[in-house]
Amino acid sequence: MKIVTIKNPGGFENVILSEIDNVVNPKPKEVLVRWHATSLNFHDYLVANGSIPVADGRIPMSDGAGEVITVGSDVTQWKTGDKVMSLFFPNWLEGKVSMAKTRVISGESFQGYAVEQSLIDENSITTIPEGFTFAEAATLPCAALTAWRGLFVEGNLQPGESVLIEGTGGMSIFALQLAKAAGAKVYATTSSQEKAERLKSMGTEAVVNYKEDPKWGKTLFKMTGGIDHVLDVGGGATMQQSIEAVAIGGHITSIGILGGRKGEITFPKLFFKHIRLTGIAVGSKAMQNDMIKAINQSDWRPIIDKSFGLSELAHAFSYQETGKHFGKIVVEY
Ligand SMILES: NC(=O)c1ccc[n+]([C@@H]2O[C@H](COP(=O)([O-])OP(=O)(O)OC[C@H]3O[C@@H](n4cnc5c(N)ncnc54)[C@H](OP(=O)(O)O)[C@@H]3O)[C@@H](O)[C@H]2O)c1
Known part of the structure; x- marks a missing residue:
């Protein structure tokens, strides 16, 4: 399967695409997801260009949307074929914010979603809005949730x-x-x-x-x-x-x-x-679920400015850098 990693010290020339073996065998509470899309946020740009230092070999991108392939023996919330999306803070599920809940950030201190498959705790994903494509869903976990929280929660x-x-x-x-x-x-x-x-x-x-x-x-x-x-x-x-x-x-x-x-x-x-x-910094899983409920009641769709392939992630960041985009830039795989 294809995977993108950031080689230290970062910089677009160090956004590396490679092939590795497929992931198998989720642990009891894990889900194996086939990711199909991610979207670019300014935070991902700072990770890619080396402004936010990350561990060598980190998979970038805080947003991911994809499909459940298999589930671990104790998973209760998901089944094969479910469409899911990631959380910016995989450990902030609900309630008041705390350092412990927000220390781990997808695509920064935790593996991100610029990869075709990965294992993830069953709690660290949500469903996607009804009828949304993977590309549309992948625009939501960071950017839309931040807007949602700023306007409605706060x-x-x-x-x-x-x-x-x-x-x-x-x-x-x-x-x-x-x-x-x-x-x-x-x-x-x-x-x-x-x-x-x-x-x-x-x-x-x-x-x-x-x-x-x-x-x-x-x-x-x-x-x-x-x-x-x-x-x-x-x-x-x-x-x-x-x-x-x-x-x-x-x-x-x-x-x-x-x-x-x-x-x-x-x-x-x-x-x-x-x-x-x-x-504010993004939001919790509970907020993401509330936002999805509201999106399901409305009829707008995310504005996707441009779509790139996984092998073009560095080009996508260069395009983001020009500031020409209106709305979201996505990567589909
Ligand atoms: N705190 C959080 O949880 C959170 C979450 C998401 C994003 N953010 C932050 O929010 C900002 C936007 O993120 P994004 O992902 O939406 O970025 P983005 O898609 O890359 O936004 C780029 C756009 O911002 C506008 N812009 C640039 N400099 C500006 C300025 N001085 N004044 C007003 N607008 C300016 C430009 O719009 P025009 O071309 O129209 O001028 C530019 O096209 C970033 O700083 C990001 O880190 C924070």
């Missing part, structure tokens, strides 16, 4: 409220789709005129170009009177403008660092605007 988003998404990467486009499906009004930023048109065609109320208007947060506040939920993905480059954009008493979810790990913010704005600021 934000308690209500119909009619406003949401700001930043840029048109995978997480942000899921936030747009989930928020629209929940009856929210969505605003967006992007650096591209072409992507702005696409955002409008998906029902965003207004789009601001963050490159042409560096004070886009102030612009959006003036335009809307303040946005109820802001999903910040730029970190150092965007948090100050996210604080400007958010409504009095609004909620900002700190999600990403696309524009840098550090930056200055005006603290009095935080308290005089009564802002709630929540930092």
Whole structure:
């Protein structure tokens, strides 16, 4: 079977495809899965380019979707032929977050899913949404779950409220789709005129170009009177403008660092605007199951920008690096 591993010290030239023997014989509580697709997240990109150091030979990619081939003797939750998807945190099944539950990360400190087959604990997978292809399902465990948690678990988003998404990467486009499906009004930023048109065609109320208007947060506040939920993905480059954009008493979810790990913010704005600021890293299996239930009640599908083969994973990362994509990049095998 085909497997991709990261050779130290990382870098796209060290994303190595090889052939190994098929996996056999799950332990009693394990499931053997034939993975068919993964999707690229910024986190996977940082693993592949060596910015996040991993053990030599680590299988990358935190997202996986595939089919159960065989199950161990004590497995109760799955049977041959079930369609399943991975968890970003294989040990955070439910309840409050803890270091112990989130120490292990798929594709980083734990083997990822850029492999045709692997054994996995029966608890560390969920079902996929009804009717979804493997490629569609493989877009969900990191990016969609983060958007879901930011909007609904931490934000308690209500119909009619406003949401700001930043840029048109995978997480942000899921936030747009989930928020629209929940009856929210969505605003967006992007650096591209072409992507702005696409955002409008998906029902965003207004789009601001963050490159042409560096004070886009102030612009959006003036335009809307303040946005109820802001999903910040730029970190150092965007948090100050996210604080400007958010409504009095609004909620900002700190999600990403696309524009840098550090930056200055005006603290009095935080308290005089009564802002709630929540930092999140993906979510639990229980949250993933809740998200799947909600997806099963709605009719939107993930936006897949481009699909690559497993042998093209390094090319897929190079494409991600250009920032040309809108939504998700997937790899199918
Ligand atoms: N905390 C978590 O649990 C979690 C989970 C998922 C993702 N993330 C983080 O969220 C961020 C996005 O992840 P992703 O996988 O969705 O990435 P992605 O698909 O690679 O997103 C890339 C897009 O982000 C936009 N962008 C880049 N720099 C920007 C900036 N300074 N301001 C606004 N938008 C900017 C660009 O959109 P335009 O081309 O439209 O300008 C770009 O195309 C990353 O930092 C990632 O680490 C965090």
